[in-house]
Amino acid sequence: MSSEIPTNGKPVKTTGLHVGDAAPGCKKVDPILVADGVKRTFGGLTAVDVEHVEIPRGAITALIGPNGAGKTTFFNLLTGFDKPDEGTWSFEGRSLAHVPAYRVARMGLIRTFQLTKSLDLLSVMDNMKLGATGQSGENLFRGLIPSIWRKQDDQIEEKALEILTRFKLDAKKDDYAASLSGGQRKLLEMARALMSDPTLVMLDEPMAGVNPALTQSLLDHVLDLKAQGMTVLFVEHDMHMVRHIADWVLVMAEGKVVAEGDPHEVMRDPAVIDAYLGAHHDTDLGSTDTGHVTALKELIDDEQ
Known part of the structure; x- marks a missing residue:
């Protein structure tokens, strides 16, 4: 649905999440995360060189691109797990420059990892409880007096059990995290992220290595995050x-954002086709061993 909002005294057409044309770096109606001039190099390799990106609030945004495009490195920079060579980025209008990862998480920006980070020798319940913030028992002196933190701990455990039940992991609550399958670990990591009541959840390849039987469950939970008012990237x-x-798609190639927009439109964007297909333009893509390249070709054919 389109509307008109004033910018510098002039009406600007808005459509859904963005203002004006859907082009790399386009302005969003209500951005929750903004990055400007973020660059990261490793020796002579430029892994990330993002001029301007805005992530729309309350939507599910997919970050796609060929292998080596810089997607995970960009995630690491935004969440404090790596430091850029230059650039600024903000969350909810607050700068994240020089903010360590644990403080970023406390601000409401939570991320998961491509390779899950569960603590294998702790139970599923204990992994969940570690995700809660502001625990009185974490203080050395308060921790010595159970009467101070016991009630809060009971409340945290009750919340953890409710979330585990939603993710169908409640039967595993007393099991070691090491005993979970790859897909269950993905579910646990997503469930643990909710313990801190985040505003923005960033998921790094949530479906990677997941048994097809759990894929739909993970998809449903991603959609549920949005239904609960969270933003997902x-x-x-x-x-x-x-x-x-996805409501919106960002496409990275060689460290840069080369396209963004509605998923159906992005799949037909020449910059996206070139980024994925590259030298394969004149080859039989069906015979390549790059699954996401073949999938993109199929989607392009579906759209045409």
Whole structure:
């Protein structure tokens, strides 16, 4: 649905999440995360060189691109797990420059990892409880007096059990995290992220290595995050999944954002086709071993 909002005294057409044309760096109606001039190099390799990006609030945004495009490195920079060579970025209008990862998380920006980070020798419940913030028992002196933190700990455990039940992991609450399957670990990591009541959840390849039987469950939980009022930014290679659940798509190639927009439009963007297909333009893509390239070709054919 389109509307008109004033900018510098002039009406500017807005459509859904963005203002004006859907082009790299386009302005969003209500951005929750903004990055400007973020650059990261490793020796002579430029891994990330993002001129300007805005992530729309309350939407599911997919970050896609070929292998080596810089997607995970960009995630690491935004969440404090790596430091850029230059650039500024903010969350909810507050600068994240020089803010360590644990403080970023406390601000409401939570991320998961491509390789899950569960603590294997702790129970599923204990992994969940570690995700809660502001625990009185974490203080050395208060921790010595159970009467100070016991009630809060009971409340945290009750909340953790409710979330585990929603993720169908409640039966595993007393099991070691090491005993979970790859897909269950993905579910646990997503569930643990909710313990801190985040505003923005960033998921790095949530479907990677997941048994097909759990894929739909994970998809449902991603959609549920949005339904609960959270913003989602995720990295994914499954083009069919991106097209069906993402409200907005960002495309990276060689460290840069080369396209963004509605999933159906982005799949037909020449810059996206070039980024994925590259030298394969004149080859039989069906015979390549790059699954996401073939998937993109199929989606392009579907759209035409």
